[in-house]
Amino acid sequence: MACSDNTVLAPEGCLPCQNGTFISFSGWSECEPLLNCSNIALHVHPRKRIFGSFTKQIWLADWKSHQVIYMNCSRPFLKTKCLRGMTRLEQLQGPYVTRLIGRCYDKLEMVTMFYKHGSLRRLDRLLKQPELSHYNNIRTRLQLSVDYVKIMSYLHNSPMGVLVMCDTVSLRKLLSQFLITDDFRLVVNDLDMALEVTQEKGILCHKSEKELRPFEAPEQRWPIFRKDLTHDEKVDIWKFPAVVEKLLDGVNGSSFAKSELRKMMETCRATNPEQRPTSNEVLQELLRIQQLITE
Numbered sequence: 001m002a003c004s005d006n007t008v009l010a011p012e013g014c015l016p017c018q019n020g021t022f023i024s025f026s027g028w029s030e031c032e033p034l035l036n037c038s039n040i041a042l043h044v045h046p047r048k049r050i051f052g053s054f055t056k057q058i059w060l061a062d063w064k065s066h067q068v069i070y071m072n073c074s075r076p077f078l079k080t081k082c083l084r085g086m087t088r089l090e091q092l093q094g095p096y097v098t099r100l101i102g103r104c105y106d107k108l109e110m111v112t113m114f115y116k117h118g119s120l121r122r123l124d125r126l127l128k129q130p131e132l133s134h135y136n137n138i139r140t141r142l143q144l145s146v147d148y149v150k151i152m153s154y155l156h157n158s159p160m161g162v163l164v165m166c167d168t169v170s171l172r173k174l175l176s177q178f179l180i181t182d183d184f185r186l187v188v189n190d191l192d193m194a195l196e197v198t199q200e201k202g203i204l205c206h207k208s209e210k211e212l213r214p215f216e217a218p219e220q221r222w223p224i225f226r227k228d229l230t231h232d233e234k235v236d237i238w239k240f241p242a243v244v245e246k247l248l249d250g251v252n253g254s255s256f257a258k259s260e261l262r263k264m265m266e267t268c269r270a271t272n273p274e275q276r277p278t279s280n281e282v283l284q285e286l287l288r289i290q291q292l293i294t295e
Contacts (some may be wrong), residue, residue, distance in 0.1 A: 019093070022101055034090075034109055035063075035102020044102070044111055048071045055081060055192060063111065068101055073108035082108045085192030091160055096151045098179060098189045112189075117180035119189070120144070123247070126180070130136060137182050138293060145247045146286050147186035148178065149240065153279035156233045164233050164240030166205035167193035170215050202230030208217060215242060218271050234273035240241050240282055241265040253293060260289045 017031035027267050030287035046059035055078055089100055089110070115125055122171035123144070127136035147237070155163040167190075168174035177190040197203045199214065207214035217238035228276045244261065248254050264285045270276045 007219060016094070022099060031187075034100060037104035037106055037109070040064070040070075040102050040104050040107075040109055040111060044068065044070055054078075060114065061111070063101070067114045069112045071110045071112070071115050076108075079108065081192050084194075086110055088160065088163070088194050089153060090190035092158060092191070094152075094154075096147075096154045097191075100188050104203070113188075115179040117182070117184075118174045120148075120180060120186065121175040123175075123180070124250075136251060138248070138251050138257060140184055141248050141251060141254070142286070142290050144180075144184070144186055144259055145244045146283070146290060147252040147287055148243055148247065149279055149283045150238075151178070151186060151188050152236055153283050156279045157190070160196065162197040162233050162235075163191075163194040163288060164197055164203055164205065164236055165193065166195050166203070166216075168236075168239060171239075171246060174239060174243060175246070197232045202232050205235065215239065217273065219273055231273065233279070234276045235266050237276045237279060237282070238273075240268045243259070244286075257289055257293065260292070261285065 021031035021033055038055045042063050043064045046061040049057060049061045050060050051058040052074070054074060056071050056074050059070045061068050073079065083105065086103055086105065086108070089097060089112075090103060094098055098109070098115075101113060102111040103109065126132050152165075155165070165174070165177065168177065177188060178186050179189045181187060193205075193294065195203050217231070217235040220235055244265065245258070249259050264277065264282060265273070267277055268282065
C-alpha cells in the first residue's frame with residue numbers, strides 16, 4: 001500500500017505526520033523531526049541562488065542526498081513579515097501548502113521541498129515541453145483550477161482564521177505564489193502577506209490606485225487612502241475569474257467549461273463584495289463541472 005505525500009503507513013492505514021515532523025522523499029518509511037537551526041547550519045548547503053526579492057533570498061540547496069530549497073530573510077527590519085510567513089507555513093502544513101523540512105526562527109531561515117516544475121506562472125511553457133504535453137488537456141487544467149480554489153477555501157477557513165492573500169496585486173504575482181507538484185497539482189508557497197481578517201476590523205491590505213490595479217477588487221481601488229475602509233476575503237474572490245480563465249485556456253473542452261462557469265464567474269465580479277460567492281461555493285461549482293467532463 002502506497003501512502004500520499006507527508007503521510008506514513010500505520011496499522012490503521014495512512015496517517016499524516018504529526019506537527020513538527022515531515023516525510024517528503026520517496027523510500028522514507030518514518031516521519032522525521034523538522035530540521036532545527038543547528039541541523040540547517042551543519043547539513044544544508046546552498047549552491048545556486050534562484051530568486052531574490054526585497055524580502056527574501058531563495059537558493060537551490062543540498063541536504064544529505066536531496067535537493068531542497070533554502071530561504072532566508074533579506075533584511076532584518078522585515079523580521080515581522082518574515083516571521084509571519086514562516087509561522088503560517090508551519091502551522092498550515094498539509095496537502096495545500098509547500099512541504100516544510102526545517103526552520104530556524106532565530107536566523108529567519110527556512111528549508112522546504114524542491115518542486116522541479118516551479119511556479120504556476122510557468123504553466124504554459126511547461127506544457128509546451130514534449131515530455132509534459134500529455135498534461136495539456138482540460139482535465140489537468142480543470143484540476144489545477146480546482147486545486148487553486150481549494151487552497152483559497154482552506155485559507156479562508158483556516159485554523160489560523162480567515163486569511164487573505166494581500167500581495168496578489170497582479171495575475172503574474174498571484175501565479176508566482178503557487179507551485180506545481182511533480183504530479184501536476186498545486187500547493188501555495190508564499191504566505192508572508194496572508195493576513196488575518198478580524199470580524200470587528202476586517203483587513204487593510206494596501207493602497208491601490210484605480211488606474212494602476214485593475215486586477216484588484218473595486219473596494220481596494222481608492223483614489224485616496226483611508227484606513228477606515230477595510231475589506232475581507234471577498235477581495236480574493238474577485239480574482240477567481242482571471243485565474244480560472246488563465247488556467248483553462250487553449251485546450252479542447254475549454255469553451256464548454258468556461259460556458260458552464262460563466263454565471264458563477266460573473267457573480268465573483270459583483271461590485272458589492274457581499275454579493276460575491278464564498279470560495280467554497282465556487283469550489284462546488286468547479287467540482288460539478290469536473291464531474292461532467294470526467295463522465
